[in-house]
Amino acid sequence: MSDTSLHAVQHQLIDFEVPALACDCHTHVFGPATSFPFDAGRVYTPGDASVADLLSLQRLLQLQRVVIVQPSPYGADNRCTVDGLLALGDRARGVAVIANSTSEAQLQEMHHAGVRGVRLNLETGGMHDPVAAARQLEGLARRVAPLGWHVQLYTNLTVLAGLADVIGALEQPVVLDHFCGAQAALGTEQPHFDVLLDLARQGRAYVKLSAPHRISKLEDCADAAALAQALIAANPQRMLWGSDWPHPGARPGSIRRVDLIEPFNAIDDGRALNRLAQWAGDASTLRQILVANPARLYDF
Numbered sequence: 001m002s003d004t005s006l007h008a009v010q011h012q013l014i015d016f017e018v019p020a021l022a023c024d025c026h027t028h029v030f031g032p033a034t035s036f037p038f039d040a041g042r043v044y045t046p047g048d049a050s051v052a053d054l055l056s057l058q059r060l061l062q063l064q065r066v067v068i069v070q071p072s073p074y075g076a077d078n079r080c081t082v083d084g085l086l087a088l089g090d091r092a093r094g095v096a097v098i099a100n101s102t103s104e105a106q107l108q109e110m111h112h113a114g115v116r117g118v119r120l121n122l123e124t125g126g127m128h129d130p131v132a133a134a135r136q137l138e139g140l141a142r143r144v145a146p147l148g149w150h151v152q153l154y155t156n157l158t159v160l161a162g163l164a165d166v167i168g169a170l171e172q173p174v175v176l177d178h179f180c181g182a183q184a185a186l187g188t189e190q191p192h193f194d195v196l197l198d199l200a201r202q203g204r205a206y207v208k209l210s211a212p213h214r215i216s217k218l219e220d221c222a223d224a225a226a227l228a229q230a231l232i233a234a235n236p237q238r239m240l241w242g243s244d245w246p247h248p249g250a251r252p253g254s255i256r257r258v259d260l261i262e263p264f265n266a267i268d269d270g271r272a273l274n275r276l277a278q279w280a281g282d283a284s285t286l287r288q289i290l291v292a293n294p295a296r297l298y299d300f
Helices: 051-061 079-091 104-113 130-147 157-169 193-201 224-234 269-280 283-298
Strands: 023-027 065-069 092-096 115-121 150-154 174-176 205-208
Touching: 023 051, 023 283, 051 065, 051 079, 051 269, 065 079, 065 283, 079 092, 079 104, 079 115, 092 104, 104 115, 104 130, 115 130, 115 283, 130 150, 130 157, 157 193, 174 193, 193 205, 193 224, 224 269, 269 283
Parallel strands: 023 065, 065 092, 092 115, 115 150, 150 174, 174 205
Antiparallel strands: none
16 A cells, blocks of 8 residues: 555655765665565554655655665565566665575675675664674675675664674675664763764765754754765765665554554655755755765666
8 A cells, every 4th residue: 555645745846966976875675565566574664655656756855866676664675676676777776684594596696786785774673782793794794795795784772882892894895774772862972982983073974964864853854964964074985875764663652563554754854954955064065965975876
C-alpha cells in the first residue's frame, strides 16, 4: 500500500544554484510488497515508496545522482534495492546488506547493478556492544574488500568510540549515517563527538549530514547547525548529504508494530537541502559535499 504522506508534504523551493551532478546519498525504495516481501524479523512495516516517487523528488531538488541504501525491513534480501538501481541506471548507486549466506555470485551481480558499499545497521537492531560490533565490522570489511566497497555504519557515538581503532585500521573507508547519532541539543562538547571529528579529520570516515530530524527536537533542526558546521570545518572532503527519503522511523513515544504499516515522517526535503547550503557557507564547499565526495566514494 502506498504511503499517502509521500505526497502530502509541501517542499520548499530550492533557493540556491544546485551544482551539476549533485547527489542525494541516502534514500530508500520500498515495495510493492507483493513483489518484494519483507523480512520476518523486521521491526517495522513501511508502505510503498517507488522509483517513480524517488525520481519526482530528484527533479524537485534539482539533483542528478542518487544512492539507494538497503533498508532494514528487507534484511539481506536486496532485490528491491537492486531493482531500483537497474531502473535508474547510471544516475544511481547502492549500498547493500549482506549475510553469511550471500554468495559471491550475488555480490558480483549487485556490483554490476551499481552497489558500492555494504551497510551494518547496529542502531535499528539495538546492537550497542562495541566488541560484537567490531567483529561484525571487520568481517564485513574483509568480505567486500575485493570489490572495493566501503562499509556504512548506522550507530551512535558511544559505540563509535569503541570502534575508532578498528575503523582506523581498515583499508577501505567507513561511512557513518545520520551524524552518527550525535544529539543536537548536547552540542559539540557532548561525549565522543570529538572521536567523530577526529575520524573525519584524519580521512578515516565519511559522515552523512542526513536526517537532522532524527537528532534534533527543535523546529527546523536549528541546533543541528553547530554539529554540521563543526564536521564540515574538520574535513569537507569527508562530508556527504542525504535526504533519508522517504523518511522511515518511529515517532517519539510510538510503539512499532509489524502488523501495521508505519507512516513515513513528513519531512520538507527542499528545506533540508537549503539548510545544507547554509551549513556549507560557500559554493565551493557545497560542491565538494554534493558532487566531488559522492563521485569519489560511490564510483560515479
